[in-house]
Amino acid sequence: MSLLVVGSIAFDAVKTPFGERERMLGGSAVHFSLAASFFSGVRVLGPVGDDFGDEEYAVLHERGVNTEDVERAGGDTFFWRGHYDYDLNTAQTDETRLGVFGDFEPKLSDASRAAEMVFLGNIQPDLQREVREQCGDARLVALDSMNLWIETARDALVAAIAGVEVVLMNDAEIRMLTEEPNRVRSARAIMGMGPRVVISKQGEYGAALYAGDEFFALPAYPLETVNDPTGAGDSFAGGFLGYLASQGEGAGEDEGSLRRAMTYGSVMASFCVEEFGTERVRRLTREQIDERFADFQRMTALDAVPAG
Amino acid sequence: MSLLVVGSIAFDAVKTPFGERERMLGGSAVHFSLAASFFSGVRVLGPVGDDFGDEEYAVLHERGVNTEDVERAGGDTFFWRGHYDYDLNTAQTDETRLGVFGDFEPKLSDASRAAEMVFLGNIQPDLQREVREQCGDARLVALDSMNLWIETARDALVAAIAGVEVVLMNDAEIRMLTEEPNRVRSARAIMGMGPRVVISKQGEYGAALYAGDEFFALPAYPLETVNDPTGAGDSFAGGFLGYLASQGEGAGEDEGSLRRAMTYGSVMASFCVEEFGTERVRRLTREQIDERFADFQRMTALDAVPAG
Numbered sequence A, B: 001m002s003l004l005v006v007g008s009i010a011f012d013a014v015k016t017p018f019g020e021r022e023r024m025l026g027g028s029a030v031h032f033s034l035a036a037s038f039f040s041g042v043r044v045l046g047p048v049g050d051d052f053g054d055e056e057y058a059v060l061h062e063r064g065v066n067t068e069d070v071e072r073a074g075g076d077t078f079f080w081r082g083h084y085d086y087d088l089n090t091a092q093t094d095e096t097r098l099g100v101f102g103d104f105e106p107k108l109s110d111a112s113r114a115a116e117m118v119f120l121g122n123i124q125p126d127l128q129r130e131v132r133e134q135c136g137d138a139r140l141v142a143l144d145s146m147n148l149w150i151e152t153a154r155d156a157l158v159a160a161i162a163g164v165e166v167v168l169m170n171d172a173e174i175r176m177l178t179e180e181p182n183r184v185r186s187a188r189a190i191m192g193m194g195p196r197v198v199i200s201k202q203g204e205y206g207a208a209l210y211a212g213d214e215f216f217a218l219p220a221y222p223l224e225t226v227n228d229p230t231g232a233g234d235s236f237a238g239g240f241l242g243y244l245a246s247q248g249e250g251a252g253e254d255e256g257s258l259r260r261a262m263t264y265g266s267v268m269a270s271f272c273v274e275e276f277g278t279e280r281v282r283r284l285t286r287e288q289i290d291e292r293f294a295d296f297q298r299m300t301a302l303d304a305v306p307a308g
Helices: A028-036 A054-062 A099-103 A125-134 A147-152 A154-162 A171-178 A183-192 A232-246 A255-274 A286-300 B028-036 B054-062 B099-103 B125-134 B147-152 B154-162 B171-178 B183-192 B232-246 B255-274 B286-300
Strands: A003-006 A010-016 A019-026 A043-048 A070-072 A078-083 A092-097 A117-120 A140-143 A166-170 A197-201 A207-211 A214-218 B003-006 B010-016 B019-026 B043-048 B070-072 B078-083 B092-097 B117-120 B140-143 B166-170 B197-201 B207-211 B214-218
Touching: A003 A028, A003 A125, A003 A232, A019 A028, A028 A043, A028 A054, A028 A232, A028 A255, A043 A099, A078 A099, A117 A125, A117 A232, A125 A140, A125 A154, A140 A232, A147 A154, A147 A171, A154 A171, A166 A171, A166 A232, A171 A183, A171 A197, A183 A197, A183 A207, A197 A232, A197 A255, A207 A255, A214 A255, A214 B286, A232 A255, A255 A286, A286 B214, B003 B028, B003 B125, B003 B232, B019 B028, B028 B043, B028 B054, B028 B232, B028 B255, B043 B099, B078 B099, B117 B125, B117 B232, B125 B140, B125 B154, B140 B232, B147 B154, B147 B171, B154 B171, B166 B171, B166 B232, B171 B183, B171 B197, B183 B197, B183 B207, B197 B232, B197 B255, B207 B255, B214 B255, B232 B255, B255 B286
Parallel strands: A003 A043, A003 A117, A010 A078, A043 A070, A117 A140, A140 A166, A166 A197, B003 B043, B003 B117, B010 B078, B043 B070, B117 B140, B140 B166, B166 B197
Antiparallel strands: A010 A019, A078 A092, A197 A207, A207 A214, B010 B019, B078 B092, B197 B207, B207 B214
8 A cells, every 4th residue: 555654754863861963864754754654655755955965865765755756946955953861751842954854845756646555754743734635545544743833833633633544643732632631632622623542652651542442551571671762753653554564454443454464553653762863774584573572572462360 | 378578567648740648558468468469368467556446457357367466466557659650650759656666576476487488578678587587487578678778777687688589679779789780690699698689660651570590570550540659569579469469388389470570560550559548459350350360471472483
């Protein structure tokens, strides 16, 4: 099933207690598409500047990502500088230079419009809604967002959410948007806006899925080494939607496929954070992904109580 | 297998966004023993004052809890007043009157000394160590603690931990004690002090178990109504150890029994928080417990990827 991601393509400067990088490829569309590429073909739509060169394209092409809809404009690629303290759950933004991302208006090619599955990365919610409206054939559209849009464009975000099937957001942001501290009620409140599925990302505590009355939760993979959490959420989304896209018709409609998609999402997020930026995912193999999937099965297995 | 709990017996005054109670039975030994009583006989050792009457004893006796080692002293029973804001994860203490608990020195009867399984509720760590040393026959001793003792009696706490098989503590307190922000490394650091099993309580995110190289995690039960989180951790411990005590020889040594114990712990914590104090657990039936256990199995089931 054809898969499209619309989001940021960026250069990131990141410092964590375990190291730093001055300039590396990042952005939601990049992390998503690399993760999804292990499961499905994926087309990426996002803006880059004059400073985005062959080396950067190569990272995407190595994984077979379709970059025909990457829009090159005069100016600089979006640049983000941030750091994390020992509490790796929260990114501290030190510098943002929007560059070409500031004027981004997604222009969808015919191939993009025909996508059957779409991930709307964290961009301005009106743009998310416009993209969704242009993708008339899409069977399943998922959306991420952030506190900035909840604070500055709440109505637009609610309108964008109304048009998608799946919302993937941070736990705290789901509560902030719905003004409901109880996590079950907050997920239901999002479903009340339109989506059928809500995925609450809980950082080092994993992720939970709400779909109608169904609930499923997975812990994060227990890693002794987490170097850089940047991109974990988008890698999760890439594993989640990439797996569903690989399953064809009906994927994402049954509980089993949603749970396996959650697990592949958790697997991809866990690899992402092991090293900086895209370093670990670039070296990843499908075999390593499947091994970690099996680890998740073992880690969560709960047998029935023995009789007697 | 005989089960003993040593800890506080208290009157609690609690206010949450959903209601308040001016004086209700509480304390770690109470919440633990009520939860454990659904699985196993349990003997409680803790101090009470002159104000602890038939009505309070009745709550324990209704559930068959053995109170022969409850120590009555002149003075008032331990009193705690606290409140929770919409973030129900953190209790705010408004008032503490230690009363008879301030001079508590556990005096173990022969029956207590003979306990095969012991829970050392959150009391001064030197007392925990002394109790553990007196229980020479105990096959499995578990301990809880809190930030107060990490700050004021760290060496004593480390010495107490060295003598037990299982540590159950809040996630944040495990990190605080070990000064290790990574949750896997922090659990290993506790194991390095002596215990074979570390259980990290994560509030609304559930709980994780570390035993050697094994890892298991369960989400918290998805509740739309949480009225009062007081006692959740002790109820968890009661379900966990109560189940293991019911399994006889070898319980807690295999991964399967530990995982089922984690699940019963999560079940008991989830009932505890639905209402104030001991209200919900007093009305609970074993059938309701088993239904919720089955819910946990359904909520966490992860099938293999279909072949092909």
